[in-house]
Amino acid sequence: MTELAKTYNPGEVEQRWYAHWERAGLFRARPNPEKTPYTVVIPPPNITGILTMGHVLNNTIQDVFVRWKRMQGYETLWMPGTDHAGIATQNVVEKSLAGEGTNRHALGREKFVARVWEWKKEYGGTIIRQLRRLGATCDWERERFTMDEGLSRAVQEMFVRLHEKSLIYRGKYIVNWCPKDHTAISDDEVNYHEVQGHIWHIAYPVTGSDERAIVATTRPETMLGDTAVAVHPSDERYRHLIGKTLTLPLAGRGIPVIADESVDVAFGTGMVKVTPAHDPNDFLICQRYNESAPVERRMEPLSIFDVSATTNDLVPEKYRGLDRFDARKAVVADLTAGGFLVKTEPHTHNVGRCYRCDTVIEPYLSDQWFVRMKPLAERALAVVQRGEIRFYPDRWVKTYEHWMTNIRDWCISRQLWWGHRIPVWYCVGDDHCTLECGKPIVSRTKPDACPHCGSGNLRQDEDVLDTWFSSWLWPFSTLGWPDDTPELRYFYPTDTLVTGPDIIFFWVARMIMAGLEVTGGIPRPDGSPRTGDGSIIPFRNVYFTGIIRDAQGRKMSKSLGNSPDPIEVIDEYGADALRFTIAYLAPLGQDVLYSNDRCELGRNFANKIWNAGRFLLMNARETAASPSGPEGLDAHSDLADRWIVSRFNSTAIALNDALGKFDVNTAARILYDFLWHDFCDWFIEMLKGRIYGDEPAAVKTAVMGRAMFMYEETLKLLHPFMPFLTEELWQNLRRRRPSESIMVDAYPAGDPARVDRGTERDMGFVQECINSIRNIRGELSVPPSREITLLVRFTDPAMSGVLVKYEGYFRRLARVSEIRKHGSGKKPPQSASAVVPGGEMFIPLGGLIDLDAERNRIEKELVRATAMFSNTEKKLRDTSFVDKAPPQIVEQERKKLDSFKSTMEKLKSSLGNIG
């Protein structure tokens, strides 16, 4: 048996075991009627992405759950895959084309899309490769991509079904338009930022009068697209103007004054310029006006910008071809020159920007496809409110409710080339085409001919679908939907979704809607969950992670350069160290302040565990021991043995409990504390006393065997957090009983019958005594090299017995050479003293004692004890406390009082004869 290295070296170990696990097919999941399924779908990372600390947090937590459940015996599927990320990917490829001096238009659509596929092939798997470094146990053989054939079919099927139910419609509306990406984006893809801008007051002359209507606007350039000015119908100031015509400055057109309830009389001048093609509210005003206006007076929105937000031919010649911001300058200059600008005021308002490229969004009138969300949202809201889907932490339910009850229709068409082409065709028509044509033909497959005129001359809708239109199908499309597959029957619904709250609307909410809408037809094995109306939820639990921030609390961002590369961290500290640190630092739903040096926590912990294993292996050889198995739990056991067995079991229980409550952070702490403090600091140190002592060989073998067994069991507990390290140690411990992997061994549940209160109490007492001695040694600078004699005086014979019985532990842990009873009377001369439960301890130090230091030490104790005493006394003198508090609490306080009193007396007595 070769010895382990002195420090843990993760690099080689990680590569080796990951390859082994994959070769052995341990990540694979297959429908298995003998087992209960447990399913997690990965939030598919963008193919443009590289691994970030956010992914590390996310995927570590998923892997912890997945490994835990797998060890618990579930048929565990972690479904991996990637997202095609429409805009992001198209941008990346366009950028590389620009580097070659060309662009997508020069290439043409088909070649461009082919080019993106090439790019995807080359770079799209980056994150997936990186996740392996982290130790993720996804079933890689099932890896999916949102644009692969099956998922594309799911997208088409979804579109057609929703269209059949009239939940998808097409129409001309104001949408959020990104002038850089040349596409519409959804309301949720706009980020608003506050900016210091201006508000301009502009005078519009009333035709045939000297009067002028003053409007206030933050976007003067859009006046070129004004089609009216609106006032509140009951605003006395302007009522006489309703129906009159104004002359639009610079353009010279006549526009009407109309009435609309939405005008706020208190804001600005109470008169609003109406630009229906470039402002969502104005668009609504226009619609309302047109509903009641006679046909000949209806307003036609006037679009003055092209797709790049550059002015078009519908504005006066002078202003054509200007970028919107240049147009603003030109318009303001001319308004000023023409005497139309009444005043300019500073004004703070919010400006929307594209979430992808940060370009200022232009409200833009265009033909788009929408999903009618209300009907979908109602059911999706209900399943969360009924608790069929639970959020962790549950405060996100409120956010979800708010969005769901104020939901707006979802613009799903994108004017991009990379994405799922909308499954809609239009008849371009032949000569004999009738008027029916031009209507959209929505179809799962390309139609041969127009159903109305028979023309074969069909043109597919140019647009693609929003990326999220494929992501919202992810939990079931990855399992084969719309086909009826064994996987779908077995693994759906999934169990836990782990994701960031930033995509609660984009993704989580929509998956719930989609799942409820279309998966109701999936046949279920008996007893599996279904909601009241027969539909199936896509997952039972949603775990919302926090956000990883830097040490200063700032968000990680490319521009700040504060995003650590997790791969570099893994190279430096090891994947286990990173995983454990992240899990330890991340309380449920709280943001995490992270910097690389924090991984020392995990690295040091890994090394600590490693060395505990090293110690056991070295001594296993000496004592010819091997892990005993459960049958060896009680052989030749003494306090330390019984204690570690008890502690192990309560730890396992608490750990499973924490994981069950999605409290990963607590679980990590439980493991850390048990392993470092209970197992290493106390148990191993106590173990040394026995295996280095003169026990019979058989006893040593039994004791070591049990220690190794407990250690093995602990490695199992730790495995979901630190898979590589635990596997390596496990295999080393098990050389005589080869095992394929720790990752398929049973996860210890913890046995309440093995938790022994009496043992823990005795051990607590021993620990307290040892701590007291250590305190004295530290405070009085008694070096470890100097052994001491311990004199004890106990009123409680049981405690005294425990102490004497475990003298050996004092020898090793407190460097006590001998324990003797001290009779009544004064404390021994030139000795330090300590009060412990049930008695006193004295340490004669001879000439070595620093009397001042000892006096200080005891005085400090006395101050503390006195404070405790008077607090308790005060409490007990308070009649309302004695009358109203529960009797057991009062009794407890009385006992405390006695104890403090006795401690004080002992301390005073010691102080009295300090010399």
Place this chain on the structure above:
RNA sequence: GGACGCUUAGCUCAGCUGGUUCAGAGCGUCGCCCUUACAAGGCGAAGGCCGCUGGUUCGAUCCCAGCAGCGUCCACCA
């Protein structure tokens, strides 16, 4: 404007619907130790009116209200 979260030691955070000597851990700092697993370690110590103000209660770090600061999300009146 609305909603939510956070505020505990120098730093980062634990404190389980109020009572166990409850005020804790890690890092950092300061002592002492290269003790035959581990210096990425061991032992000890110093450091805090638990954000502020009220309320509920016999009793509040914990529950309630208000306030302040920080952060996030949503809405958005030109």
